[in-house]
Amino acid sequence: MSTARHFASPAEALGYALTLHQNGRHAECGAVCRAILTVQPDHHGASFLLGVVAFTLGRIEESQRHLAVTIALKPDLADACFNLALLLRRRGRLAEAAALQARAIRLAQQADAGQADAGPITTLGGMLRELGQVASARAVLRRAVAQAPDDAEAWREFGHALRDAGEPGAGAVAYARAYRLDPSRTESLGDRLHAALSHCDWRGYDALCQEVLAVIDSGRGIALPLLTLLIDTGPAQQDRAARHFHRAVVQPLAFPQAAVPAAPPPGxxxxxxxxxxxxxxxxxxxxxxxxxxxxxxxxxxxxxxxxxxxxxxxxxxxxxxxxxxxxxxxxxxxxxxxxxxxxxxxxxxxxxxxxxxxxxxxxxxxxxxxxxxxxxxxxxxxxxxxxxxxxxxxxxxxxxxxxxxxxxxxxxxxPDSYQVNDRRRPLDAPVPDRAACGLPPDGFVFCAFNAPFKITPSLFGLWMRVLARVPGSVLWLQQPGRDGADNLRREAAQRGVDPGRLVFAPHKPQAAHLARYRLADLFLDSFPYTGHTTVSDALWMGLPVVTRIGDTFASRVAAGLLNAAGLPQMVTTSFDGYEALAVRLAGDPATLAAYRRRLATARATAPLFDSPRFTRHLERAYRTMWDCHAAGLPPASFTVQPL
Structure with missing residues (x-):
């Protein structure tokens, strides 16, 4: 063997290469490994270490190639299977990664009298969950937490699996345990709050929100960006949370890469x-x-x-x-x-x-x-x-x-609205009768079809005050699952409202779902995460919407949609104004009928539903962006001039 140093054997050379790797001298380590393979091409140890070094240096395809060769040389080397599984997962090849991970766990168990570390089992559970194999993921992760009851990551992944299986309550419990075990992993705090919101369990809601806000303001950990839109945050807090999340979670996935090739000139x-x-x-x-x-x-x-x-x-x-x-x-x-x-x-x-x-x-x-x-x-x-x-x-x-x-x-x-709409959205599906939807034969129907996780305790309290002030009215909600429905009924009763006045709408295909809007009298929007598709669906079907405008993108969407649909008077600036408007309109059928007629006309005339106009505006925006880039200028804000 001929290298910069002379070794008595490949084994001695591999030991030296490993020392180089541990000392951060990765290029030199790789050179020694290649020298070993020149003398002994089937040396699986050198091939494996070369794969690890290549990964460390960001040479991902080279790493994958060496690890695959290693497994071919020594099929029972669990570490090679583990490493290649993680690399494939990171490259988006989940099915192959999960199969290799399961194989590696079996090999590790055989080598260690039937035992396997909980970490790899947790990783396998996460892969199965990402593949949509919910039942298998839950079973694997239940095994992980049983084997390592003090492992925070295992409990967090188990929470994800329970959430995906439609068990947000159990998921919230798992997330809470993960956070207690490792308070530095503040993502678990956000996961717990989101799971609780998903089935409308507001016990400890205020304290949880304060903890999440403290994480954002102190910068001490990760706050899940989507969650920050659901609670009372300002634009600066949402920006701070997103920047931190990108640095901590997203940026590390950017392997060293060549510059993006310049796009060819436009055709x-x-x-x-x-x-x-x-x-x-x-x-x-x-x-x-x-x-x-x-x-x-x-x-x-x-x-x-x-x-x-x-x-x-x-x-x-x-x-x-x-x-x-x-x-x-x-x-x-x-x-x-x-x-x-x-x-x-x-x-x-x-x-x-x-x-x-x-x-x-x-x-x-x-x-x-x-x-x-x-x-x-x-x-x-x-x-x-x-x-x-x-x-x-x-x-x-x-x-x-x-x-x-x-x-x-x-x-x-x-110029009109950022949201595009589809004029081929189903409009003429048969309208079900009220009884088939669980609605009473008469009485005013308030509709709130936004996702259950958008309902906050203060918003629900407002809705219950509206029901109390409009005798005989009901509130028609998206079905939040059995536990969620029970939680909302309990919250209604605690606020002095008959739980029977809450009606739940199960999931339906798009056409059948849209037809249900015809049975409602007024849509009550959520806040601070206002309706997006649901609000434009309601307006498309001719159902007026009451909303409140806030200070963030998510809390201003419905206000923009109502303006683009020609109903700016439905936008309020406070919960008091929202409540007063909802109650007033419930007692003013003539005004509501006029709004319905206006929305029927808006389908053909309002900017919100003028898809060709929107498309031309967006194309004008794309052209402006490209012209700026082609001129060698940095991106700059601009307003698209209306047609």
Whole structure:
């Protein structure tokens, strides 16, 4: 063996290489490992260490290759299986990662008399959960917490599995235990609050909110960005939480990478290629809003590409979306490097992320620059806290110019509304009768179909005061699960309202769900996270909406939608004003009927539902972004001039 030093054997050389690695001299370690393999090509120890070194140096494909060779040389080496499983998971190849992780655990058990550390079992449970194998994930993670009852990470993952299995109450208990075991992992605090909100369990709500706010204000830990939109935070706090989250959670996934290749010049006639990135190209609220946008893009000026990493549910919505794009790529199982190469091959000029910090987002894709210009739109009503996104699409309500200091992205102010709508949204499905929906034969119907986790104790108290002031009225809510319904009935009784006046609507397909809006008299919006798709659904179906406008993107969406639909008088600025307006309208059928007629006309005339107009405005925004980039200028805020 000939290296800078001479060794008596490959084993001695490997020991020296390991010392180099432990001392941070990774390049020298790799050189020694390669020298060992020159002399003994089947030396699995050198191959394994070379894989570890390559990973440490950010050479991910090289690391994967060496670890795969190691496993081929020594199939029973559990550490090689563990390492390759983690690498594949990080690259988005979950199914392969989970299979390798399970194999590694079996090998470790065989080597240690049937025992396996709880950490790898927890990791396997997380992989299965991400694959949607909820029952298997729950079983694996139950085993992890039984084996290591003091392991905070095992309890947090178990909480995720219980939440995904539709058991938010049990999930909240698991999250609480995780936080007690490791208070430095403040994500568990946010997880617990979100799980409690999901089934309307408000015991300890105020104290939990104060703890989350203290985490944000002190900077001592991570506050989940989506959760900050659900509680009483200001724009500066949401910005601070998002920046910290990106630094701590997202940024570490940005492997060292080559610079993004410059996009080719626009095609003939200045044609730009725009790629839309999402996990929601199926039966999902985002798809319901945006389907027509993709169809309406001017193909003489834009080529539109989809990159989908969510499920293919085989639905009519999925088939419609696949037909709407010039190219539709299913990138499940593609790591970030492959996605980046795909977008470069497509010559993408502008990437539009439709997810943000919402469920099922791929942080590895948010961690890097995949296209010359990157835009945040529609899925997440707030800042990403990252320089990776150049722009966020808003309007004068949700992102007024004075809010720019609270965004890393540059604000793009659309002229009517930031929200696109689909004019093919079902309108004429049969209207069910009241009895079939559990509604009384008469009496005023207040409707509040926003997600249960958007209901706060103070908001619910307001709704109960409205019911008390409108005799014979009922409140029609989205079904929050059995425990959630019981919790809301208990809260109603504690506020002196008959629990029987709460009616719960089970999940229905889109057309049948929209038809139910015809039975309601007035929609009561949530706060501080106001309705998005639900509010535009209500307005599309001719149902007036009462909302309150706040100081953050999420708390201003419904106000913007009502203005774009021609009903600005339905926007209030306080809970007192909200309550008074709801009660007054319940006693004024003539005004409500006039509002319904106005909304019926608005379907054909209001800017909110003028999808072609919206599309032209958005294309004008894309062109402005690209012209700025092509001129070598940094991203800058701008207002799109109306047609």
């Amino acid at each position: 003939g006639g200045g044609r730009l290629t725009v790629a839309y990135l999402s996990a929601d190209f199926h039966e999902h609220a985002t798809a319901y809003l945006a389907a027509e946008l993709f169809e309406l893009h001017d193909r003489d000026r834009f080529r539109v590409v989809a990159c989908s990493y969510g499920p293919d549910d085989g639905s009519p919505t999925r088939r419609r979306l696949e037909a709407a794009f010039d190219a539709f790529y299913d990138i499940r199982g593609c790591d970030a490097e492959r996605v980046q190469a795909l977008l470069a091959a497509e010559g993408v000029h502008i990437l539009v992320d439709l997810k943000g910090y919402t469920r099922h987002v791929r942080f590895d894709l948010l961690a890097r620059r995949l296209a010359p210009v990157q835009v945040a739109y529609l899925g997440y009503p707030g800042t990403m806290g990252s320089d990776v996104m150049d722009y966020v699409i808003g309007d004068r309500f949700v992102t007024p110019p004075e809010h720019q200091p609270h965004y890393r992205e540059r604000l793009v102010i659309m």
